Amino acid sequence: MAISFRRRTVAQLPRAIGVYALCDLDKVPVYVGQSTDGIKKRVQRHLTSARSDIIANRQIDVWEIAWVWAWPTKDRNIITPLEAHLFYNFDGQSTLMNGTIPADPGNVSFTMPDRQEIQVMPSEEVEVRQHPALRLPRQVEHYQRLVDHVLNVKDSGQLRRSLRAHFERMRKYHEQFLGQLVPDIVGEEEVEEI
Numbered sequence: 001m002a003i004s005f006r007r008r009t010v011a012q013l014p015r016a017i018g019v020y021a022l023c024d025l026d027k028v029p030v031y032v033g034q035s036t037d038g039i040k041k042r043v044q045r046h047l048t049s050a051r052s053d054i055i056a057n058r059q060i061d062v063w064e065i066a067w068v069w070a071w072p073t074k075d076r077n078i079i080t081p082l083e084a085h086l087f088y089n090f091d092g093q094s095t096l097m098n099g100t101i102p103a104d105p106g107n108v109s110f111t112m113p114d115r116q117e118i119q120v121m122p123s124e125e126v127e128v129r130q131h132p133a134l135r136l137p138r139q140v141e142h143y144q145r146l147v148d149h150v151l152n153v154k155d156s157g158q159l160r161r162s163l164r165a166h167f168e169r170m171r172k173y174h175e176q177f178l179g180q181l182v183p184d185i186v187g188e189e190e191v192e193e194i
Helices: 001-010 039-048 076-091 123-129 132-152 155-178
Strands: 017-023 029-035 068-075 116-119
Touching: 001 039, 001 123, 017 076, 029 039, 029 076, 039 068, 039 132, 068 076, 123 132, 132 155
Parallel strands: none
Antiparallel strands: 017 029, 017 068, 068 116
């Protein structure tokens, strides 16, 4: 059901050129990219196939992507500065998985296109996947795959940056996991925390 939902909703993305953000289960951007051949086409490659560097290099985990934000435009000249502006805005809030870091655009001298928001995962699935008992093990597994990729396939500053970003997320999910645990009861005594 989640796969057919994703295909159906990704089809609603604009065919126009522009900039997009892949957002996680909490609507937090994890990756910002640009497309000069159409936002829909580019996002489909990220979410439905391995013909994407960020998937092949394990930079993002598609399991976490629940929303896509898009800023379509007709003006090719604003795509690069728009991507840079959004990158620095979102990266300041939560480290992005982007490999290449754009040059800081400084003050923006163009009108921001309207943002379109598409949910690419059913709400019920989002709610289930947000549970720390599912999310933490998944993040640990993905982090391990990325470490293995860095050690055995490709080591780069871009992938090390992704490792840091995934570690930050794993730490957050770890705290959420610990916060949702209920002390075990053995007989009538609680098991002491270590």
